[in-house]
Amino acid sequence: MSYYLNIYFDAKTETTAQAVLYTDITNEALSSACARVEFKNTDGQFLTVHGDDSSTLIIGTGEEVLEKSKAETIGGKLYKQLTKQPFLNTSLDLGSLDDVHAAHLLHGARLASYSFQSYFTKGDKKAETTLHVTGLSEEAKSIFEKLERLADGVKLARDVLYEPANKLYPESYVERCKPLANLGLEIDVLDEAQMEALGMGALLGVGQGSVRESRIVVMHWKGGSDEAPLALVGKGVCFDTGGISLKPPKGMEDMKWDMGGSAAVVGAMCAIAGRKIKRNVVGIIGLVENMPDGNAQRPGDVVTSMSGQTIEVINTDAEGRLVLADVLTYVQQNYKPQAIVDLATLTGAILVALGKEYAGLFSNNDNLVGQLQTASNKTGEKMWRMPVGAYFDKQLKSHIADMKNIGTPYGGSSSAAAFLERFIENDTPWAHLDIAGKAWSDTGDAITPAGGTGYGVRLLTEFVENWQDIDG
Ligand code: BES
Numbered sequence: 316m317s318y319y320l321n322i323y324f325d326a327k328t329e330t331t332a333q334a335v336l337y338t339d340i341t342n343e344a345l346s347s348a349c350a351r352v353e354f355k356n357t358d359g360q361f362l363t364v365h366g367d368d369s370s371t372l373i374i375g376t377g378e379e380v381l382e383k384s385k386a387e388t389i390g391g392k393l394y395k396q397l398t399k400q401p402f403l404n405t406s407l408d409l410g411s412l413d414d415v416h417a418a419h420l421l422h423g424a425r426l427a428s429y430s431f432q433s434y435f436t437k438g439d440k441k442a443e444t445t446l447h448v449t450g451l452s453e454e455a456k457s458i459f460e461k462l463e464r465l466a467d468g469v470k471l472a473r474d475v476l477y478e479p480a481n482k483l484y485p486e487s488y489v490e491r492c493k494p495l496a497n498l499g500l501e502i503d504v505l506d507e508a509q510m511e512a513l514g515m516g517a518l519l520g521v522g523q524g525s526v527r528e529s530r531i532v533v534m535h536w537k538g539g540s541d542e543a544p545l546a547l548v549g550k551g552v553c554f555d556t557g558g559i560s561l562k563p564p565k566g567m568e569d570m571k572w573d574m575g576g577s578a579a580v581v582g583a584m585c586a587i588a589g590r591k592i593k594r595n596v597v598g599i600i601g602l603v604e605n606m607p608d609g610n611a612q613r614p615g616d617v618v619t620s621m622s623g624q625t626i627e628v629i630n631t632d633a634e635g636r637l638v639l640a641d642v643l644t645y646v647q648q649n650y651k652p653q654a655i656v657d658l659a660t661l662t663g664a665i666l667v668a669l670g671k672e673y674a675g676l677f678s679n680n681d682n683l684v685g686q687l688q689t690a691s692n693k694t695g696e697k698m699w700r701m702p703v704g705a706y707f708d709k710q711l712k713s714h715i716a717d718m719k720n721i722g723t724p725y726g727g728s729s730s731a732a733a734f735l736e737r738f739i740e741n742d743t744p745w746a747h748l749d750i751a752g753k754a755w756s757d758t759g760d761a762i763t764p765a766g767g768t769g770y771g772v773r774l775l776t777e778f779v780e781n782w783q784d785i786d787g
């Protein structure tokens with residue numbers, strides 16, 4: 316449960332391994348080594364040169380002006396090089412990079428170095444890597460420190476994604492959230508009795524087949540002046556068997572990360588508070604376990620949501636929307652947010668539509684979409700807007716209740732979003748991100764190891780930091 320990269324800012328350090336940016340090479344032997352192997356200085360190209368008593372890792376950065384995200388990618392690739400001897404203890408002079416890019420390069424290395432090690436007792440543990448960085452200005456160090464608070468949030472999100480469901484269930488998840496109070500967040504927890512009193516029949520119906528009790532966690536950050544908060548809402552299904560509408564066994568273990576939306580929200584709240592962002596933000600997550608059991612809800616059951624609307628539960632595997640319905644109502648009634656963004660590993664259909672490259676974005680407000688898209692472009696956490704509205708909403712008609720919880724077999728991500736929209740009051744600006752294809756990666760990328768990605772933490776933090784009020 317930790318990073319395996321130590322970053323130190325030293326004036327001068329004796330290491331037998333050093334890394335240098337290609338553009339900084341003044342040493343004749345090194346430049347001729349580069350010439351001999353036709354080092355092209357493309358970004359992320361590396362060359363190792365072994366001397367008699369020291370080794371040098373040459374880093375290609377590309378010719379064009381660096382972008383932040385490119386600097387992060389190079390940092391991520393650099394980290395990979397540092398995990399091998401003799402580079403486990405390396406010095407690096409970043410004096411020739413400007414402050415922003417130097418900081419982001421280190422941030423990329425930080426994100427890439429995440430590794431979940433909690434349950435290895437032997438063998439597989441990773442070696443620690445140490446990077447001694449010189450040449451950074453005070454400004455670059457302070458930009459990096461701010462990015463470290465973001466990395467804290469990404470790390471927290473990844474930690475909870477990796478945890479198996481016998482370790483991370485609603486009550487133990489609550490314990491993971493409580494320490495965030497140390498950052499100045501106000502943490503409130505709703506137990507089942509309180510949810511019962513509030514009439515949260517939709518959420519409680521999902522959890523009723525599990526021996527684990529359901530919970531809601533509210534994380535309130537009051538960094539702003541007298542303004543309505545932004546609401547970040549997360550699906551926290553700690554395990555999704557499908558319930559009585561049981562899923563097939565193959566790949567069911569993946570459903571331990573069906574709390575990926577909540578992980579993004581918890582991680583973002585950690586980063587927002589860690590960076591003391593001057594906004595009011597309420598993060599709220601609905602935590603349940605969806606199990607088949609003698610007491611589980613049945614297909615055809617009718618539940619009454621906190622909003623008063625009744626729902627015919629045709630498929631108990633369409634549970635995320637039931638959880639979110641009550642959480643959305645609760646956050647609107649209690650906090651009157653100026654905008655709501657929910658994140659959920661909601662549908663397999665979003666993988667059919669967008670593959671593993673984009674999250675699906677659904678919204679009732681173009682301004683909100685624009686602000687999210689800006690944050691997405693800046694952070695590289697990709698999303699693509701999908702339709703929602705009357706065509707999909709119609710599919711939810713039930714003959715016995717106000718709505719049923721699934722639509723037709725086609726466009727399943729959009730009918731899921733249409734279901735959620737029924738719980739948005741007074742046209743509050745709302746966006747829903749279906750992250751079923753993004754929460755976990757089997758391949759990883761330069762700054763994201765394969766596994767729980769923490770998708771959404773950087774996007775949400777950037778979004779909140781640059782929030783502009785929507786008029787009218
Ligand atoms: N948690 C799943 C969606 C999911 C699928 C997440 C794959 C991550 C990877 C969700 O609760 C679910 O089961 N959705 C159903 C909805 C259907 C019953 C309408 C689905 O996608 O099959």
Ligand code: MN
Nearest residue numbers: 555632633634
């Ligand atoms: Mn499900």
Ligand code: ZN
Nearest residue numbers: 552555573635
């Ligand atoms: Zn689910």
